[in-house]
Amino acid sequence: MPHNDFTIEDLKRILIAGAGADEGVDLDGDILDTDFTDLGYESLALLETCGRIEREFGITLDESLDGVTTPRTLIDLVHAELAAR
Amino acid sequence: MSAPVVVTGIGVAAPNGLGTAEYWAATRAGRSGLGRLTRFDPSGYRSTVAGEVPWFVAEDHLPSRLLPQTDRMTRLALVAADWALADAGVRPADLPAFDMGVITAASSGGFEFGQGELQALWSKGGQHVSAYQSFAWFYAVNSGQVSIRNGMKGPSGVVVSDQAGGLDAIAQARRQIRKGTPLIVSGGVDATLCPWGWVALMASGDLSTADDPSRAYLPFDRAAAGHVPGEGGAILVLESAEAAAARGARVHGAITGYAATFDPRPGSGGEPALRKAIELALADAGTDPGDVDVVFADASGTPALDRVEADALRAVFGRDGVPVTAPKTMTGRLCSGAAPLDVAAALLSMADSVLPPTVGVEPATEYGIDLVTEPRPAAVRTAVVVARGRGGFNSVVVVRAAD
Numbered sequence: 247m248p249h250n251d252f253t254i255e256d257l258k259r260i261l262i263a264g265a266g267a268d269e270g271v272d273l274d275g276d277i278l279d280t281d282f283t284d285l286g287y288e289s290l291a292l293l294e295t296c297g298r299i300e301r302e303f304g305i306t307l308d309e310s311l312d313g314v315t316t317p318r319t320l321i322d323l324v325h326a327e328l329a330a331r
Numbered sequence: 332m333s334a335p336v337v338v339t340g341i342g343v344a345a346p347n348g349l350g351t352a353e354y355w356a357a358t359r360a361g362r363s364g365l366g367r368l369t370r371f372d373p374s375g376y377r378s379t380v381a382g383e384v385p386w387f388v389a390e391d392h393l394p395s396r397l398l399p400q401t402d403r404m405t406r407l408a409l410v411a412a413d414w415a416l417a418d419a420g421v422r423p424a425d426l427p428a429f430d431m432g433v434i435t436a437a438s439s440g441g442f443e444f445g446q447g448e449l450q451a452l453w454s455k456g457g458q459h460v461s462a463y464q465s466f467a468w469f470y471a472v473n474s475g476q477v478s479i480r481n482g483m484k485g486p487s488g489v490v491v492s493d494q495a496g497g498l499d500a501i502a503q504a505r506r507q508i509r510k511g512t513p514l515i516v517s518g519g520v521d522a523t524l525c526p527w528g529w530v531a532l533m534a535s536g537d538l539s540t541a542d543d544p545s546r547a548y549l550p551f552d553r554a555a556a557g558h559v560p561g562e563g564g565a566i567l568v569l570e571s572a573e574a575a576a577a578r579g580a581r582v583h584g585a586i587t588g589y590a591a592t593f594d595p596r597p598g599s600g601g602e603p604a605l606r607k608a609i610e611l612a613l614a615d616a617g618t619d620p621g622d623v624d625v626v627f628a629d630a631s632g633t634p635a636l637d638r639v640e641a642d643a644l645r646a647v648f649g650r651d652g653v654p655v656t657a658p659k660t661m662t663g664r665l666c667s668g669a670a671p672l673d674v675a676a677a678l679l680s681m682a683d684s685v686l687p688p689t690v691g692v693e694p695a696t697e698y699g700i701d702l703v704t705e706p707r708p709a710a711v712r713t714a715v716v717v718a719r720g721r722g723g724f725n726s727v728v729v730v731r732a733a734d
Contacts, residue, residue, distance in 0.1 A: 290463060
């Protein structure tokens with residue numbers, strides 16, 4: 247059952263499930279505009295995270311990841327895809 | 332004369348002991364880690380006995396970032412590498428990144444992880460396959476992950492030659508040290524005790540089908556009928572003797588000789604090349620056969636291969652000419668992890684002046700080898716470690732006690 251909203255809490259849950267959490271990073275802090283690389287997530291972690299979002303929310307993100315560098319840009323992209331669904 | 336290469340760190344994950352101290356306490360006392368498989372239900376398979384590493388909880392040792400991307404063999408290797416570096420007194424962050432490399436052996440890659448992803452692929456679809464499958468089941472993944480975790484950017488790689496690879500990796504590490512890299516993390520850890528890995532192992536036709544763990548792996552015994560596979564191995568820190576001395580490191584011993592040979596084509600009638608490998612390794616070390624205090628045997632457990640090894644040992648050392656032991660009777664054959672673990676056992680034998688036993692075996696007298704079947708006190712200065720890989724690989728290392 248695809249959800250219709252996607253929040254920072256969803257993103258944190260999926261990040262942790264798919265790629266774990268770096269010991270030196272507080273995901274509960276203000277991370278919306280922090281680069282994924284500074285949060286300890288390399289490109290494969292982002293790929294895994296996007297795959298999990300696609301599965302859970304029934305959307306496709308394949309072609310549109312270029313500008314995604316922070317949680318806010320990823321959440322915005324997911325919102326756009328959800329709206330276009 | 333090439334520069335000496337020494338072992339300064341040992342990290343062990345073995346079926347009869349997690350950590351060097353536990354492994355060695357069990358091994359020198361003759362305590363086996365073989366048992367009926369518990370990691371999956373083996374009923375329905377012809378072979379049911381294995382050596383499983385007990386009590387390993389990856390979450391206790393590794394950060395959560397590494398767990399979704401690692402197979403069990405990589406988790407064991409990462410932790411064994413941590414222990415080996417701690418044993419060596421090395422803090423990688425304090426050393427230049429390009430002065431440290433990682434060269435491990437592998438024989439199959441991360442099968443359990445791969446099985447899970449293939450199950451996801453065929454039951455749910457490609458979208459459900461982890462992005463980390465791209466490397467988690469790959470041969471080179473242990474070298475890569477140890478390199479990344481410890482910031483080691485020097486010469487690195489993986490050697491794949493079945494069980495012989497455990498020695499071939501140490502030899503490759505020695506080459507890189509001689510070329511100028513002060514420190515290489517080497518050895519090998521394998522772990523394929525999942526249904527997919529198990530059927531691959533069974534396909535060799537060499538697995539014991541005995542259900543009694545104490546009767547399933549009996550190399551050099553008339554009752555020998557195959558071997559028991561196990562998981563784990565050892566990671567070793569190798570350094571140039573100069574670098575080790577410069578930082579005042581405690582030295583376990585030196586890798587003084589190595590050779591590898593390949594058997595003649597089956598049916599060609601040529602002599603198996605194991606004898607030559609032993610002779611070449613001794614020559615490389617500048618050691619006479621009479622100066623060898625113990626041989627850690629490959630100990631196939633398959634009668635034809637036991638005979639080849641016994642013939643080679645008699646030809647080089649004479650009948651009953653040197654104590655021979657196979658502590659792997661307590662762990663099973665660990666693929667690429669077996670020989671590095673034997674190198675560790677050889678070094679620990681030197682420190683404690685005791686030869687670990689070959690357990691449960693009644694040696695067949697016609698082999699003419701002095702098989703150590705009970706712990707045996709002995710001054711150990713020089714040890715030979717033999718490893719063979721399926722398909723004709725023979726590798727031999729000579730280990731020498733620290734002066």
